Amino acid sequence: MPAAHARPTACLALADGTLFYGTGFGATGQTTAELCFNTAMSGYQEIMTDPSYAGQIVTFTFPHIGNVGVNPDDDETGDPVAAGMVVKWMPTQSSNWRAAQELGDWLAARGRIAIGGIDTRRLTRAIRQQGAPHVALAHDPDGNFDTEALVAAARGFPGLEGLDLALDVTCAQSYRWDEMRWAWPEGYQRQEQARHKVVAVDYGAKRNILRCLASAGCEVTVLPATATFDDVMAHEPDGVFLSNGPGDPAATGAYAVPMIQRLLSDTKLPVFGICLGHQMLALAVGAKTIKMNHGHHGANHPVKDMDTGKVEITSMNHGFAVDSQTLPQGVLETHISLFDGSNCGIRLADRPVFSVQHHPEASPGPQDSFYLFERFAASMDAA
Ligand SMILES: NC(=O)CC[C@H](N)C(=O)O
16 A cells, blocks of 8 residues: 555546545556446456446455456456456455466556545445446546546446447357356256257356356357347257346347347247346336446345245346336246345246346356256256
8 A cells, every 4th residue: 555645646536526536556547437336255357357347337345356366267258348446455466376467467458447545435335325426537647637527527428328338248240159167066967968059149248157058058159249030040049048248228128129029929949038138038028127226236145036935145237127017917026136126037927938137157156046057958958
């Protein structure tokens, strides 16, 4: 940590004019985004590379971030996708056998700005009170900040509502995914042989979701977010997976929903969706999505399975939610958040079409919800 009198080298400006000064690391420059907080105690590399964080700066409420460095294996996609990071303590020298690089160098090489040494508890309270604020984050080693311009930049950020970001993070063209999950949750059988052809529509897919599908016995073909019904059917899938992804589901739904509606009306294929994929399925059956106040971002969120009454501890990352009041007849609410009662899962009453808001692939996080991958595979076995 710099001495108390050291000149700050980073400044975070909230749209309401609140300023937080700290020490910059990672890239220099300035960025604007929506600000959220994540309560996970580990997995900062997976969080920063989760494509669903596009357009957002992540405040880590856990104070020790960066102390295990970064490594080539834990990326959820090729580059950091979150716009920046906010931490309490400046990262110390990393200490871990897997570390290949320091967090700050990794962020700098990828053009991502970070600020450390600020009161993240005060900031988190502001996020809860204001609802995910629009912010500008600047890092200047000389410590020169035009704070009025920064606040104006924060105010100028248009926000995530109405924004389709899936097109920014989806794959450019289709590809086969073959890699298996490394560690397999206890009590589950890894399927070495692929039994089912699955098309995964990539709205910003995390790699570990694709690994989980492959390890559950799926031969996975990944298609870009704009894939049409005919594109999907050309692969003669046994089931279709709808991935997680960034931005406002209503905006992405403009092109994703018609494809899913055709799947539902013209086929009997099993469909499984996670997070943005869950929201896409909900929109396709006629429900609506809403912007949450500060969303759910963490690795210890309790979710209740309405069928069994069992509570799962889950990994979460979403700022929008399916409005359960708008679920039509024939669509069952299968999971709810025990934090706020918001919808966390749906299923069609009469066929194996289902989706969840949380992240059964964990990464980082608990593995309680892993059974959903097996359920998807079993529904293709039964079809
Ligand atoms: N992780 C996700 O897929 C997030 C979905 C959506 N972008 C949201 O914020 O709610």
